Amino acid sequence: MKKPTDWIAVDWGTTRLRAWAMDHENQPVDQASSLKGMGKIDKSAFEPALLELIEPWLGEKPTNVIACGMVGAKQGWAEAPYCAVPAKPLGQQLAQAPAQDPRLRVHVISGLKQLHPADVMRGEETQIAGLLAQHPDFDGVLCLPGTHTKWARVSAGEVVSFATCMTGELFEVLSRHSVLRHSVDSETWDDAAFSQGVVEAIAKPQALALRLFSIRAESVLNGINPAGSRSRLSGILIGAELAAMRGYWLGTDIGIVGEQQLCQAYAHALQDQGAVARFFDAEAMTLAG
C-alpha cells in the first residue's frame, strides 16, 4: 500500500505541468503530468488543470501544494516577484495562489532576477536548491540545459550570477520553421557530425548565421543526410553557446542538471574542450528543492 500524501510538489512550466504526491519523508509516492503548460491556458484554467492531476491524492483536510516555474510569472496563476541575485535559490517568501477548492493551499515559489546584465529564471532555482540540499558544499558553475539554457555561478549556498542562452529555442525554431527544416528532418543522432559542429562553432563563434546556411548548402550540394545535418546543427548551436559562456565554465567545477540525453550532448561538447562535467538528474533535483 502506498504511503499517504503529505504534500504535493508541482513543476509548472510554459509547456508542461508535472505533479508529485510526496510522503512525510519528502519521498515521491505518485506522479502525474499533462500538457497544460502555463503558456497554453488562461487564469481561470489553472485550478481545474491542477485538480485534474492531483484530485486522487487529496484528503478531507487541506493539502499544501508547492509550485515552481512559470506559474509564478505575471501572466501565471499568482505572481511571485523575482528575488535579485546574489541570493539563496529559495530565499523568498512564497506567493499564495487563489484556489477556490478548500482542499487546496497553493504556494508559488519566486524566481530569480539579475539586474546587470538583465536576466530572469523561474523553475531552475528550485533545481539549484535541490542540488544544494544534497551537495551543500557545491562551489562552481551549474549548467541547466533546456529551451532557455541557464548557467549559474553557485558559491556558499547562493546563486551569485546567472545567464540564459536561447540555444534550445534556436534549435526548435530553426529546425521547424526555417529553410533548414528540409535538411534536418531526422530522429537519428550522429556523434561525429555533432562534434564537428561544436568544433567549428568554437573555432569561429561569430560566424553562426553563416554556418547555419552552410547546413542547407551542404545538404543541397553534397547530399549530407538529415541525421548528420541535425546533429551538426545541434553541435553548432551548443558550440556557440560554450564559446559565449567560456568565462563561466573555464577552470571551474561544472555540474549539468537536466534531462539525460541533452545533458550528455553538453557534457560531450565540454569534453571536446577539455572540461569535465558531473551530471545531476533534473527531476530528482526539483523534488529535493
Added chain:
Amino acid sequence: MKKPTDWIAVDWGTTRLRAWAMDHENQPVDQASSLKGMGKIDKSAFEPALLELIEPWLGEKPTNVIACGMVGAKQGWAEAPYCAVPAKPLGQQLAQAPAQDPRLRVHVISGLKQLHPADVMRGEETQIAGLLAQHPDFDGVLCLPGTHTKWARVSAGEVVSFATCMTGELFEVLSRHSVLRHSVDSETWDDAAFSQGVVEAIAKPQALALRLFSIRAESVLNGINPAGSRSRLSGILIGAELAAMRGYWLGTDIGIVGEQQLCQAYAHALQDQGAVARFFDAEAMTLAG
C-alpha cells in the same frame, strides 16, 4: 500608348513571383506580381501561375520569358544546374521549361554554387549581372540583404567567391515563433536601439544566443518597449553578420543591392564600423541582368 512587349523578365523566388513586360530596348513597359512563389506550388502549377500574370502581354507569336530564382531549383519548374564559381554571374546556358502554351518560350537562368565552403545562390546572380552591366568595372564586395543575405566578391566581371548568412530568416523565425515574439511586436523603428544592437554584437559576436535572451529579460525587468526590442534584435543579428563577414567587407569597395529600407539598415550598421557602402536598387539590377 504602351510600346509592345518584346520579351518578359521573371523573378521567381521562394515566396513571390514577379514579372515585367520588356520592350525591344530592354525597358520595362508593364509589371505584375503574385504570391505564388516556388515554395508554395507544385510542378503542374507553374505554367498557370505564370499565365495568370503575363497573358495580357502575349501576342500570337511565341514570346521569350527569361526567369531567374528558385524556379530553377530541383523542386522548381525546370532544373537549371548550378555553375561553380569563380564564374561570370550569367555564364551558363539557359534551361528550357516545359511550357504547354505555344505562345511561351520559357528559359531558366542557372544559379551559382561554391564547393568550399559549400554555398548556393539563385536569383542574386542576375542582380549581380545587372550591376556589372551598368558598372562593368566594379571591383569589390556586394552585399545583397534578404531572407538569406548574400555576400559576393566581384572582380574582373566574375563572382570570385560568395557566402550566405541566414540573418533575415533568423529575424523572422525569432520574432514570430520564439519567446521574443512577446517583446518585439511593433511596426515602429528605433535607430538608437538598432545601433546599440549592432555595437554589442560586434563587440562580442560569439554571445549571440545570450544577447537574444537579454532582449526578453530587458523587456520583462526594465520594460523596454517593443520598438526598441525589435530594432535591437535586428541590430544584434546584422551586427553578428558583419562580424562574421569582416574578412569580406573590410577595406574594400562595398555595394549593397536590395530593397531600400533593409539596405539602409545594413549601410547604417557598416557606417557604425567606419565603412561606406553604395546603394543599388534590386529591381533595377534584376531587370538590367
